[in-house]
Amino acid sequence: MLVIPLIPINSVDNINDEIDTDKGGFILPVLSNGIGEDPWWNVSYRWRQCITITNPGAYNLTDNFVSIEFDYTDLINNYGMDSDLYDVRIVENNIVRNYYVKKDFPSTGFATIWFETNSSLSESEYDTYMYWGNASINHRGVNHVNFDPSGTSWWGFEEGSGGRGSNVVDSLNYANATLWGRTASDYPTYDVGKVGSYSLEF
Numbered sequence: 001m002l003v004i005p006l007i008p009i010n011s012v013d014n015i016n017d018e019i020d021t022d023k024g025g026f027i028l029p030v031l032s033n034g035i036g037e038d039p040w041w042n043v044s045y046r047w048r049q050c051i052t053i054t055n056p057g058a059y060n061l062t063d064n065f066v067s068i069e070f071d072y073t074d075l076i077n078n079y080g081m082d083s084d085l086y087d088v089r090i091v092e093n094n095i096v097r098n099y100y101v102k103k104d105f106p107s108t109g110f111a112t113i114w115f116e117t118n119s120s121l122s123e124s125e126y127d128t129y130m131y132w133g134n135a136s137i138n139h140r141g142v143n144h145v146n147f148d149p150s151g152t153s154w155w156g157f158e159e160g161s162g163g164r165g166s167n168v169v170d171s172l173n174y175a176n177a178t179l180w181g182r183t184a185s186d187y188p189t190y191d192v193g194k195v196g197s198y199s200l201e202f
Contacts, residue, residue, distance in 0.1 A: 160190055
């Protein structure tokens with residue numbers, strides 16, 4: 001499953017420099033081969049970006065989690081995204097999909113969003129969008145899942161303190177871990193985070 005990363009747009013230019021037109025409060029994308037052509041999902045949202053999803057496999061996938069990464073600082077500063085990313089929604093065929101968002105991951109200033117999608121075998125599809133720019137939204141909504149769907153365990157090492165034998169919390173609530181080292185004096189310690197607030201130093 002390949003998801004092409006987002007490229008920010010505004011109400012004038014989309015990713016192929018085609019012109020979107022504003023008609024009666026709706027911003028409609030220009031019909032163009034390879035560009036999403038779905039009607040605008042919700043006029044309370046000012047911006048959207050089509051996400052290209054390619055399934056090179058031999059099976060149709062249903063409610064399969066995939067992810068995208070994007071520069072949220074640019075979208076906040078120039079395109080009206082909420083500073084906490086509360087207004088982000090993933091919409092496929094006019095249906096809001098389940099999603100999980102993590103700021104400053106995989107690096108500071110970027111965000112990763114995991115979201116459910118359906119994809120047909122050996123096809124590239126243009127029916128999924130990221131929407132944002134709704135100033136009235138101050139929460140993530142019912143479609144935001146409270147776990148990271150990217151794996152079976154997620155240790156963020158955000159405890160900030162602890163030594164050999166201390167617990168590390170699994171954010172997916174499957175299996176907490178324990179810090180160990182080769183000897184009682186040789187074990188990882190907490191340091192300033194490269195991603196998030198803390199990291200482990202070995």
